[in-house]
Amino acid sequence: MAETHKKPHVIFIPFPLQGHVIPAVHLAIKLASQGFTITFINTQAIHHQTSNALPSSEPDIFAKVRESGLDIRYTTVSDGLPIGFDRSLNLDQFTAALLHVFSAHVDEVVGQIVKSDDSIRCLIADTFFVWPSKIAKKFGLLNVSFWTEPALVFSLYYHMDLLMINGHFACQDCREDTIDYIPGVKAIEPKDMVSYLQETDTTSIIHQLIFKAFNDARNADFLLCNTVQELEVETLSALQAKMPCYAIGPIFPNGFTKSFVATSLWSESDCTQWLDKKPHGSVLYVSFGSFAHVAKKDLVEIAKGLSLSKVSFVWVLRPDIVSSDDADPLPGGFEEEVADRAMIIPWCSQRAVLAHPAIGGFLTHCGWNSVLESIWCQVPLLSLPLLTDQFTNRKLVVDDWKIGFNLSDGKFVTKEEVCYNVKRLMSGKSEDGFRNTIKEMKKTLENALSCNGSSEKNMARFVKDLRTKISEKMKPVDRSVCTGSQNH
Numbered sequence: 001m002a003e004t005h006k007k008p009h010v011i012f013i014p015f016p017l018q019g020h021v022i023p024a025v026h027l028a029i030k031l032a033s034q035g036f037t038i039t040f041i042n043t044q045a046i047h048h049q050t051s052n053a054l055p056s057s058e059p060d061i062f063a064k065v066r067e068s069g070l071d072i073r074y075t076t077v078s079d080g081l082p083i084g085f086d087r088s089l090n091l092d093q094f095t096a097a098l099l100h101v102f103s104a105h106v107d108e109v110v111g112q113i114v115k116s117d118d119s120i121r122c123l124i125a126d127t128f129f130v131w132p133s134k135i136a137k138k139f140g141l142l143n144v145s146f147w148t149e150p151a152l153v154f155s156l157y158y159h160m161d162l163l164m165i166n167g168h169f170a171c172q173d174c175r176e177d178t179i180d181y182i183p184g185v186k187a188i189e190p191k192d193m194v195s196y197l198q199e200t201d202t203t204s205i206i207h208q209l210i211f212k213a214f215n216d217a218r219n220a221d222f223l224l225c226n227t228v229q230e231l232e233v234e235t236l237s238a239l240q241a242k243m244p245c246y247a248i249g250p251i252f253p254n255g256f257t258k259s260f261v262a263t264s265l266w267s268e269s270d271c272t273q274w275l276d277k278k279p280h281g282s283v284l285y286v287s288f289g290s291f292a293h294v295a296k297k298d299l300v301e302i303a304k305g306l307s308l309s310k311v312s313f314v315w316v317l318r319p320d321i322v323s324s325d326d327a328d329p330l331p332g333g334f335e336e337e338v339a340d341r342a343m344i345i346p347w348c349s350q351r352a353v354l355a356h357p358a359i360g361g362f363l364t365h366c367g368w369n370s371v372l373e374s375i376w377c378q379v380p381l382l383s384l385p386l387l388t389d390q391f392t393n394r395k396l397v398v399d400d401w402k403i404g405f406n407l408s409d410g411k412f413v414t415k416e417e418v419c420y421n422v423k424r425l426m427s428g429k430s431e432d433g434f435r436n437t438i439k440e441m442k443k444t445l446e447n448a449l450s451c452n453g454s455s456e457k458n459m460a461r462f463v464k465d466l467r468t469k470i471s472e473k474m475k476p477v478d479r480s481v482c483t484g485s486q487n488h
């Protein structure tokens with residue numbers, strides 16, 4: 001009888017935040033459909049939140065996908081904190097756990113999986129983790145770093161040393177002039193760097209994590225980026241000269257709005273019937289993603305500006321949008337004032353909302369998934385970056401690609417500019433240019449995902465390169481470290 005060959009088995013660990021888990025889930029499915037066995041490991045806290053958000057209880061999020069024949073297994077790991085701990089309110093403690101404690105739990109669970117299955121060959125872990133190279137080396141696995149933001153952002157972090165030497169980062173009086181020495185990045189203003197590279201105190205816990213993670217990422221065997229070659233040609237070419245790097249985005253579920261895997265951390269409110277009654281392109285969608293907080297005074301100005309604009313809108317207001325200890329941050333009377341033309345909800349299926357013909361604009365924090373989804377749905381953006389890569393993403397959206405504009409040009413948001421810019425975005429006049437440009441960009445994304453498109457080719461190349469490296473690794477590996485056996 002012919003010997004049956006086991007599929008190569010990959011362990012996939014996403015960063016425990018919504019904007020990272022979503023593309024990781026869909027990448028895991030893509031890889032499984034390319035003939036890999038995947039063990040996907042969520043933190044217990046993410047698992048708990050996702051399960052609570054589901055209307056029905058399934059054994060795990062991949063149960064339906066498995067029915068279609070894909071071999072995706074699922075397990076959980078502790079991030080070092082109690083499940084019910086408020087990570088949003090205590091971000092420093094959460095970051096500290098990910099920096100100092102999480103790797104011990106990952107080490108244990110990966111060790112158990114490796115011990116029980118000798119086909120494990122590879123670890124895919126988010127670039128923001130500080131431990132992948134250590135864990136991969138210990139268990140003899142290939143190390144794939146998964147990057148969920150633009151390549152431009154990766155490049156800035158990767159070249160932190162250059163920014164320091166040139167006095168643009170981590171110095172007393174940082175330079176404020178244009179940065180023009182990062183390989184593959186023509187020019188970028190300091191204000192457009194990720195927020196952490198603009199901060200003067202670089203001793204914070206998040207900086208410790210970033211320094212360690214990007215040091216570690218240099219050791220990865222492969223870098224997978226949720227971006228598109230054509231959108232970031234020069235940056236990606238420069239990165240490819242440093243490490244094997246593959247632009248395989250945008251990573252969406254097959255069919256875009258329909259996903260067999262429930263990934264939301266909050267229950268989704270259904271806006272379809274409400275949107276069905278609205279004219280084409282007449283509704284503004286407002287959401288600031290899953291992670292960043294909006295200052296209360298800005299939130300109040302946004303609410304007042306939306307009210308003044310008379311535009312219809314769907315506003316996703318997460319329970320912790322200002323802070324999880326401020327349950328009711330909206331100005332008094334606002335909800336009654338806008339009741340006839342607004343839907344205010346804690347969470348929704350964003351892809352379904354953006355794809356609805358009634359949506360004509362997106363007021364966004366410029367999270368990278370939101371940017372890619374908005375381009376896919378050809379919805380122009382009004383941008384209010386709040387944290388992390390969102391400042392750099394804003395530059396791409398507004399200055400480079402010209403598919404949207406800024407909500408505010410000052411340091412603080414005012415209701416007048418909110419009203420003015422919302423009306424400008426939704427009027428259908430001034431943003432006609434944006435609509436044509438975004439149509440072209442949608443085509444670029446579609447082409448990238450088509451049979452001979454860049455992302456599909458890059459994915460095929462990655463799979464081939466990974467398989468080649470795996471076969472090289474098939475030579476016997478010393479796994480004594482996993483079984484705990486000692487040399488006497």
Ligand SMILES: O=c1ccn([C@@H]2O[C@H](COP(=O)(O)OP(=O)(O)O[C@H]3O[C@H](CO)[C@@H](O)[C@H](O)[C@H]3O)[C@@H](O)[C@H]2O)c(=O)[nH]1
Nearest residue numbers: 019148289290291316347348349350351367368369370390
């Ligand atoms: O009501 C909602 C709101 C959002 N989403 C989805 O949640 C994701 C949000 O991702 P993103 O737009 O990237 O924002 P964040 O959740 O803030 O993501 C974090 O992770 C991203 C990827 O690393 C970064 O670009 C962001 O700056 C960072 O805050 C998207 O897929 C949305 O479709 C929903 O399904 N329903």
